[in-house]
Amino acid sequence: MNIAIAGAGYVGLASAVVLAHVGHQVVCVDVDEAKIEQLKKGPCPIHEPALPELMAENLSRLTFTTDYAVAYSNTDAIFIAVGTPEKADGSANLSYVFAVAEQIAASVTCDCVVIVKSTVPIGTNEKIEQHLKSHLKHDVTIEVVSNPEFLSQGTAIRDMLYGSRIVVGTESESARQVMANIYENLEQPVVFTDRRSAEMIKYASNDFLALKISYINEIANLCEVLGANVEDVARGMGMDPRIGDKFLRAGIGxxxxxxPKDTKALHWLGNFHDHELKTVKAAIEVNENQKLRLIKKARKYYDSFEGLIVAVLGLTFKPGTDDLREAPSLVNIPIMLDSGAKVKAFDPCGVEKFKRKVSGNIIYCDTPEETLKDADICFILTEWPEVLELQPVHFLTMKRPIILDGRNCYDPGGMEGYPLVYDSIGRTVVSYLD
Ligand SMILES: NC(=O)c1ccc[n+]([C@@H]2O[C@H](COP(=O)([O-])OP(=O)(O)OC[C@H]3O[C@@H](n4cnc5c(N)ncnc54)[C@H](O)[C@@H]3O)[C@@H](O)[C@H]2O)c1
Incomplete structure (x- = not known):
């Protein structure tokens, strides 16, 4: 089939590459000229494992352009995969989605299916269809299908190739057939439903996972007070199939x-309809506090950051991606800088993006070892492999080896006997420092 994809971000690009891989002819459209130029010439503009390799394998079925009018004019299906960021009030900003809808309406010259992959509030697919129909320049039939995406950054290609399910929201038999054809070479169960339910599946799934994380983080904080070990607690909980062992890793949020944006957007939508989602609200609040957990722990060891050298291991919101959106580093490092710290930071992928967002007294280091040297305290914010590989002795080059681990990277037992402090999330503090 001929497919156009609006948006060459984490979702749009991964979708384009995977759909080309299963045999479709795909054109990927973006308004960002620099990104499209880089996609044409390389290297791949985003860090996502396996993406560059799969892209290189399928270049014969993949093109990149900023010329949306040509891309949308004569195609079987158009995916919308542009961003839906958070507005100041917490609701979803749909301006990019509707801008694409206008571009489609102005460009299509034959019947086609418009597939909304962006995460959009319940009812939005209907509005997009109305908008398209009222702006169409040619006499064509457009059907709008909801097809939310469930990939995780860092494992996007694997998630798309071997996902747990494909959700398709449509009440049209012909659109359903188009969707079945698009995904026929991906062996995944397909959940067919109506558009509103498909939109809700996406929000309900993400918000449930966020809730699970906030729940284990609250339990972890209580474990610290009561002397229990959250890793053992999570293991014991996770063996119950009714609970499951995923998303039970305690950390700094x-x-x-x-x-972050999908919890706020659903909470906003609930409030708008006079149905406050109290559990979702709690997940949001717990997460905001949890991001400051290490800052609070640091107060046990120093009254202030003034004059301290702080080693920060990890800037991105998780390993395997260069994405910094809502990363704990963006909250923690400005607090350190504002209170007079000098920061030494390590991240294998996120440094360039971080420099664009935060400035100040920061030295960027090429290795964790270099970062730790002479530091007064260390914050572990992302569990990159380079960080996981560190041994207790590597921390002994710090001026005072106080390790605050927001990702529970190491076994506290392995820290026993070394002249350091190892303070992680939901586990007993190891302290052999005078
Ligand atoms: N990133 C994820 O892990 C993930 C997972 C599932 C769902 N989603 C959802 O998918 C959507 C996209 O997320 P993302 O992380 O890929 O966003 P992104 O910010 O990485 O990419 C969006 C891209 O759309 C482009 N764009 C904006 N306006 C455009 C237009 N008119 N035409 C063509 N391109 C345009 C931007 O330049 C950008 O490159 C969001 O709704 C998000 O919630 C994201």
Missing amino acids: YGGSCF
Whole structure:
């Protein structure tokens, strides 16, 4: 089939590459000229494992352009995969989605299916269809299908190739057939439903995962007070199939482009319809506090950051991506800088993006070892492999080896006997420092 995709971001690009891989002819459209130029010439503009390799394998079925009018004019299906960021009031900003709808309406010259992959509030697919129909320049039939995406950054290609399910919201038999054809070479269960339910599946899934993370983080904080070990607690809970062992890793909170905005957007929507989602509200509040957990812990060791050298290991919101959206580093590092710290930071992928967002007294280091040297305290914010590989002795080059681990990277037992402090999330503090 001929497919156009609006948006060459984490979702649009991964979708384009995977759909080309399963045999479709795909044109990927973006308004960002620099990104399209880079996609044509390389290297791949985003860091996502396996994406560059799969892209290189399928270049014969893949093109990139800023010329939306040509791309949308004569195609079987158009995916909308542009961003739906958070507005100041927490609701979803749909301006990019509707801008694409206008471009489609102005360009299509034959019947086609418009597939909304962006995460949009319940009822939006209907509005997009109305908008398209009222702006069409040619006498064509357009059907709008909801097809939310469930990939995770860092494993996007694997998630798309071997996902747990494909959700398709449509009440049209012909659109359903188009969707079945698009995905026929991906062996995944397809959940067919109406558009509103498909939109709700996406929000309900993301918000449930956010809730699960906030729940284990609250339990972890209580474990610290009561002397229990959250890793053992999570293991014991996770063996119950009714609970499951995923998303039970305690840490300094979730970040990224989805959970923060999708929890706020559904909470906003609930309030708008006079149905406050109290559990979702709690997940949001717990997460905001959890991001400051290490800052609070630091107060046990120093009254202030004034004059301290702080080693920060990890800037991105998780390993395997260069994405910084809602990363704990964006909250923690400005607090350190504002209170007079000098920061030494390590991240294998996120440094360039971080420099564009935060400035100040920061030295960027090429290795965790270099970062740790002479530091007064260390914050671990992302569990990159380079960080996981560190041994206790590597921390002994710090001026005072106080390790605050927001990702529970190491076994506290392995820290026993070394002249350091190892303070992680939901576990007993190891302290052999005078
Ligand atoms: N990132 C994820 O892990 C993930 C997972 C599931 C769902 N989603 C959802 O998918 C959507 C896209 O997320 P993302 O992370 O890929 O966003 P992104 O910010 O990485 O990419 C969006 C792209 O759309 C482009 N764009 C904006 N206006 C355009 C237009 N008129 N025409 C063509 N391109 C345009 C931007 O330049 C950008 O490159 C969001 O709704 C998000 O919630 C994201």
